[in-house]
Amino acid sequence: MLALDFDGVVCDSFREVLATALATYEIMTPESRLVTELRARVGVGCWHALDLATDPIAPPFEALVPLGNRAEDFGVALRAIENGAVIDDQRAYDAYFVSIDRSWMRDFHRSFYDQRASARVRDLDGWIGLHAGYTPFLNLLRRHAGDLRVAIATARDGRSAQLLLDHLGVDDIVDPMLILDKETGVSKTAHLAAIQDRAGVSFSEITFVDDKVNHLVRVAPLGVRPVLAGWGFNGEREHETARTLGFAVANFGNAERVLYGGGRHRG
DSSP states (O other): OOEEEEBBEEEEOHHHHHHHHHHHHHHHHHTOOOHHHHHHOOSSGGGGSSOTTOOOTTHHHHHHGGGGHHHHHHHHHHHHHHTTTTOOOOHHHHHHHHOOOHHHHHHHHHHHHHHHHHHHHHHHHHHTOOEEHHHHHHHHHHTBBBTOOOOOOOOOSHHHHHHHHHHHHHHHTTTEEEEEEEOOSHHHHHHHHHHHHTTTTTTOOOOOEESSSSHHHHHHGOOOOOETTTTTTOOOHHHHHHTTTEEEETTTTHHHHHHTTOOOOOO
């Protein structure tokens, strides 16, 4: 079966994640120099008005996202950017992460999901519009619908995931009993253990696709087949790391072969 991370694999949520992270960071650090500078560019209003194509906040944030795991990591990334921290790899990120106050991170995590839920309730269509699908991969899933059972392992809340699966037109492909959200546990190991139990398959029968190498590293000892989604929140740094670790790296050109063996088969 195929177990998929959601953000960065099925859904391109970068605009929504950055907007929500900035809204949360503004609440958590209202006197922040970074917030002041950004507000001068965006003005008062929704953070999704930020022009990701030109604003200098986007590239460093995008570079740090692959090194984190959960919502608090978005706050850590913004603090690192504000403080000018030099973070080039996972080891440097982990060292910076442990320097941040744990209570601040817990509050950021909780506030991030509050901000996401509030934005969704306030303007559902506008909130959904911040998300896009990775069209070639979605087309691949549709083309092979029924060949493999498909599960979702996500750090999102379940309501958001369900809404977006419907928006992206793949809700009928995913077994609703196999959508494991942030309530399942803090790690993808917990998600995959739940999927393995609910689906009644062995770990060796599961191909797990994630856009973060650190998630793949953690689940590999279970015996699942780890695959890096090269189109998500990552770059050549992560691709090379994945290859060095022996993980397959999928892209839009080879994903059919990597995930389905190049042809139709029944799982």
